[in-house]
Amino acid sequence: MELKEIITKKLNEHFPDAGFEFSEYVGEFNIKLDKKFIHPVCKLLKEDSELEFLLCEDITAVDWAKRKNRFTVVYHLFTLKHNFRLVLKCDVDESDCNIDTVSSVWKTSNWQERECYDMYGIKFNNHPDMRRIYMPEDFEYYPLRKEFPLMGIPGSLSLPKK
Amino acid sequence: MDRFTKDETQPKIIQKLLEDSDITIDDALEHEMVLNMGPQHPATHGVLRLLLKLDGETVIGCVPEVGYLHRGYEKMAENMSYHEFIPHTDRLDYISPTANNVAWVMAVEKLAGVEVPLRAQYIRMIIAELARIASHLVAIGSFAMDVGALTVFLWTFREREKIMDIWDIVCGARFTNSYTRIGGVANDIQPEAFVLIKKFLEGIDDNLTECEKLLNTNRIFIERLDGVGAISKEEALSYGYTGPNLRATGVEFDLRKATPYLQYDKVDFNIPVFTEGDCLARYFVRTDEIRESAKIVRQCLQLMPLGEIKANLPKRVLPQKEEVYSKMEELILDFMLINFGINPPVGDVYHAIEGSKGELGFYLVSDGKGNPWKCKIRSPSFIHIQSLPHLVKGRMISDVVAIIGSIDPIMGEADK
Amino acid sequence: MGLEAKLNGDGFFVTKLEAIINWARKNSVYPMPMGISCCAIEMMAAADPRYDIARFGSEVMRFTPRQCDLMIVAGTVTYKMSHVVRKIYDQMPDPKWVIAMGACTSTGGMYRSYSVVQGIDQFLPVDVYVAGCPPRPDNLLNALIHIQNKIGNTRAKDFQNAKRIDLNVIQNN
Numbered sequence: 001m002e003l004k005e006i007i008t009k010k011l012n013e014h015f016p017d018a019g020f021e022f023s024e025y026v027g028e029f030n031i032k033l034d035k036k037f038i039h040p041v042c043k044l045l046k047e048d049s050e051l052e053f054l055l056c057e058d059i060t061a062v063d064w065a066k067r068k069n070r071f072t073v074v075y076h077l078f079t080l081k082h083n084f085r086l087v088l089k090c091d092v093d094e095s096d097c098n099i100d101t102v103s104s105v106w107k108t109s110n111w112q113e114r115e116c117y118d119m120y121g122i123k124f125n126n127h128p129d130m131r132r133i134y135m136p137e138d139f140e141y142y143p144l145r146k147e148f149p150l151m152g153i154p155g156s157l158s159l160p161k162k
Numbered sequence: 163m164d165r166f167t168k169d170e171t172q173p174k175i176i177q178k179l180l181e182d183s184d185i186t187i188d189d190a191l192e193h194e195m196v197l198n199m200g201p202q203h204p205a206t207h208g209v210l211r212l213l214l215k216l217d218g219e220t221v222i223g224c225v226p227e228v229g230y231l232h233r234g235y236e237k238m239a240e241n242m243s244y245h246e247f248i249p250h251t252d253r254l255d256y257i258s259p260t261a262n263n264v265a266w267v268m269a270v271e272k273l274a275g276v277e278v279p280l281r282a283q284y285i286r287m288i289i290a291e292l293a294r295i296a297s298h299l300v301a302i303g304s305f306a307m308d309v310g311a312l313t314v315f316l317w318t319f320r321e322r323e324k325i326m327d328i329w330d331i332v333c334g335a336r337f338t339n340s341y342t343r344i345g346g347v348a349n350d351i352q353p354e355a356f357v358l359i360k361k362f363l364e365g366i367d368d369n370l371t372e373c374e375k376l377l378n379t380n381r382i383f384i385e386r387l388d389g390v391g392a393i394s395k396e397e398a399l400s401y402g403y404t405g406p407n408l409r410a411t412g413v414e415f416d417l418r419k420a421t422p423y424l425q426y427d428k429v430d431f432n433i434p435v436f437t438e439g440d441c442l443a444r445y446f447v448r449t450d451e452i453r454e455s456a457k458i459v460r461q462c463l464q465l466m467p468l469g470e471i472k473a474n475l476p477k478r479v480l481p482q483k484e485e486v487y488s489k490m491e492e493l494i495l496d497f498m499l500i501n502f503g504i505n506p507p508v509g510d511v512y513h514a515i516e517g518s519k520g521e522l523g524f525y526l527v528s529d530g531k532g533n534p535w536k537c538k539i540r541s542p543s544f545i546h547i548q549s550l551p552h553l554v555k556g557r558m559i560s561d562v563v564a565i566i567g568s569i570d571p572i573m574g575e576a577d578k
Numbered sequence: 579m580g581l582e583a584k585l586n587g588d589g590f591f592v593t594k595l596e597a598i599i600n601w602a603r604k605n606s607v608y609p610m611p612m613g614i615s616c617c618a619i620e621m622m623a624a625a626d627p628r629y630d631i632a633r634f635g636s637e638v639m640r641f642t643p644r645q646c647d648l649m650i651v652a653g654t655v656t657y658k659m660s661h662v663v664r665k666i667y668d669q670m671p672d673p674k675w676v677i678a679m680g681a682c683t684s685t686g687g688m689y690r691s692y693s694v695v696q697g698i699d700q701f702l703p704v705d706v707y708v709a710g711c712p713p714r715p716d717n718l719l720n721a722l723i724h725i726q727n728k729i730g731n732t733r734a735k736d737f738q739n740a741k742r743i744d745l746n747v748i749q750n751n
Contacts, residue, residue, distance in 0.1 A: 025509050054399045060538040062527055076512055083420040108402030111548045134229035136658055150241050152692025157657035160664035160701045201662055204641040209614055230659040234691030256616035319626040574615045
C-alpha cells in the first residue's frame with residue numbers, strides 16, 4: 001500500500017469527524033482539516049510507528065484578505081523513514097483567531113508559532129511563551145496582514161534621539 | 163522618565179538599592195545574576211541577543227532574543243515580482259549567497275512548471291557546492307576564532323577569497339551574486355573561471371589539511387569542545403535540526419540524497435555522520451563536508467554537457483541581454499516579464515534544498531498574478547537558534563561562545 | 579636607524595602640537611566593528627591577509643566601544659537595532675567618527691520596508707558614506723583613508739565648542 005493511502009486510512013479511522021480533504025498539487029500531498037483536531041492529528045502522525053513524521057519543517061500562515069475564513073495555518077511535516085513531505089492546512093477565522101499549539105509534539109514549533117503570532121496575530125492556545133519574536137514588544141500591528149502597508153505606519157516604531 | 167540632578171545622586175541611588183526587594187545585603191554574593199550577551203558581541207555572529215541567568219559562572223537559564231535584523235523580507239516579497247526577489251535572496255544567508263539563489267528559483271520553477279536545461283542544472287550544482295565550501299570555511303574560521311585560535315580564521319579566509327575570485331568572474335560580484343535566473347542561470351561559466359575552479363579544487367584538500375593540523379592536535383581546542391553542547395538524536399529532530407548540525411548527532415539525513423533535486427543522484431558523494439552531537443562533532447562534519455563538496459564539483463566538471471543555459475519558455479524566462487538589445491520580439495518579452503511578472507498558475511508549493519546550514523525552503527502561494535501572494539522562508543538558522551537554551555544549560559559562559567560558533571547561525575537568515 | 583642617524587646627539591624638531599596629535603591619531607584609528615549583516619563579512623574580509631587593514635593602522639578591532647574612535651556601521655539597521663547602535667555610539671569616547679558602510683546603512687538601500695531605518699543619519703552623525711551592496715573591501719579601505727584625511731585636517735578649536743554629555747546625570751530605570 002502506498003504511503004498516501006496509509007495516511008488517508010489511518011486518519012479517517014482515528015478521526016472520523018475531522019472533515020479531512022485530501023488533495024495533491026505538483027507532487028505535494030495536502031490535507032485540509034478542522035482546526036480543533038490539529039493537535040491529536042499531529043500527535044498521531046508523529047508517534048505512529050508506520051508514519052513517524054519526526055521533522056516539523058515549517059509552520060506558517062496565509063492571509064487571504066477577503067475570504068470568509070481569513071487565515072490558513074500551514075504545517076509542513078517530513079518523515080525520514082519514507083522521505084515524504086506532508087502538508088496540513090487549517091482554516092482560522094479572524095473573529096476566532098486562535099488554534100491549538102503543537103509545541104508539545106515538536107519543540108521546534110515553539111518559535112515558529114511565535115513567528116506566526118508576531119506576523120499575523122493568530123494566537124496559539126496553550127503555547128508556553130506567546131510573545132512577539134521579531135518586532136518589539138510594544139508594537140501594535142501585525143506586519144504580514146494584507147492591510148498593513150509595506151512602509152509601515154509612521155510613528156509606530158521609535159528612533160533614538162539624534 | 164525622571165532624572166536625578168547631580169546633588170542628589172548618591173543618596174538616592176543608595177536609597178533605591180535599599181528599596182529594591184530583590185537585593186539584600188546578606189545574600190548578595192549567592193544571588194543569581196542575569197547577564198545580557200549581545201546584540202553587539204563578537205561571538206554572537208551578528209546581532210543575536212542572549213539573556214543568560216547565571217549562578218556564579220554556570221548558566222542556569224537562557225532566553226535568546228532575535229529580530230534585531232528583521233528586514234521584512236516576506237512582506238517585501240509580496241510586493242515585488244519573482245525576478246525582483248532574486249537579489250534579495252543573496253542577503254538571507256549572506257555567506258552562501260548562490261545556494262539561496264538556487265533555492266529560490268527552484269521553488270519558483272516548481273510553481274510555474276519550468277524545466278531547466280541540463281547544463282544549467284550542473285552549473286547550479288557547482289555554484290551551490292562552492293557556496294557550501296565558502297560557508298563552511300567561514301564557519302570553521304570564526305568558530306576557531308571564538309575559542310581562541312586566530313590563525314585558522316586568517317587561513318580559511320584566504321581559501322574563501324579564492325571562491326570570491328571565482329564568483330567575481332562568473333557573476334561579476336564578489337559575494338552578492340544574484341546569479342541564477344528563473345529557467346536557468348544568468349550566463350555560462352567562462353573558461354577563465356573553469357581554470358580558477360580547477361586550481362581551487364587542486365589546492366583545497368591540502369589547504370584544509372593544513373588548517374586541520376592547527377586544530378585537530380590542539381589540546382586546548384579539543385578540550386574546550388569535546389562533550390560541550392551535546393544534543394541527542396531525538397532532541398535534535400524534535401528541535402527541527404537539519405544540515406550539519408543534525409548529521410553531527412548521528413542522523414544520516416541530507417536532502418540531496420533524501421529528495422534528490424538537480425542532478426545530485428548522478429554524482430557520487432558520502433554524507434559525513436558523527437554520533438556525538440557535541441561541538442567537536444559539528445566541527446568534524448563541516449570539514450568533511452568541504453571535502454565531499456569538492457568531490458561533487460569535480461564530478462560536475464566531468465559530467466557537465468554542452469548546451470543551453472536557459473529554458474526556451476518566452477512567457478516565463480527572461481531572454482538573453484544581447485538579444486534584448488538587437489531583436490524586437492525579445493525586447494517586448496523582456497518588457498512584459500519585467501513589468502507584469504511571470505504569472506504562475508494559482509497554487510502553493512514548498513521547495514527545500516540542502517543549504518549550507520541545513521534545509522533552506524521557500525513556501526510560495528500564487529494567486530495567478532506577477533507577485534507572490536505569500537512567501538515564507540524556512541531558514542535553518544532560525545530553527546537552530548531556538549535550541550540554544552537546551553544546549554547551554556549547565557555549561558560555563560565560555561562554553562556559550564563555543565556553542566554559538568558550533569551551530570553556526572547567520573542572523574540575516576534567522577531574522578529574515 | 580634612519581631618523582636617529584640624521585639627528586646627531588640631542589636632536590629635536592619643531593612642529594605644531596595639533597599636527598603631531600593628528601598624525602598620531604590618524605594612523606592609529608581603532609575601529610568599532612558594528613557588524614550587523616552582510617557588510618560585516620566584507621569588513622572581516624578587509625581585515626584578512628589579502629586586503630590587510632593593518633597597513634593603515636586599523637587592525638585593532640575593539641568590540642568594546644570604550645576603546646574605539648571609529649564606528650563602522652556595517653549592515654542594515656532596523657528600528658529595533660537603532661537604539662543599540664545609538665547607545666554604543668554614546669559610549670565611545672570623543673573625538674569619534676562614523677562610517678556608514680553599504681547602501682542600506684546609508685539610505686535604507688534595497689530594503690523599503692516597515693522595519694528598516696531609511697538611513698542611519700536619522701539618528702547618528704555620519705562622516706563617510708560608502709556605496710555598494712556590499713562595498714568591496716577596497717572601498718572600505720578608501721573610506722578609512724577619507725576618515726584619516728578628515729582627522730588630519732581637524733584643529734583643536736573644532737573640539738572646543740563640542741557638546742558635552744553630562745556624565746553625572748543618572749537615568750532612573
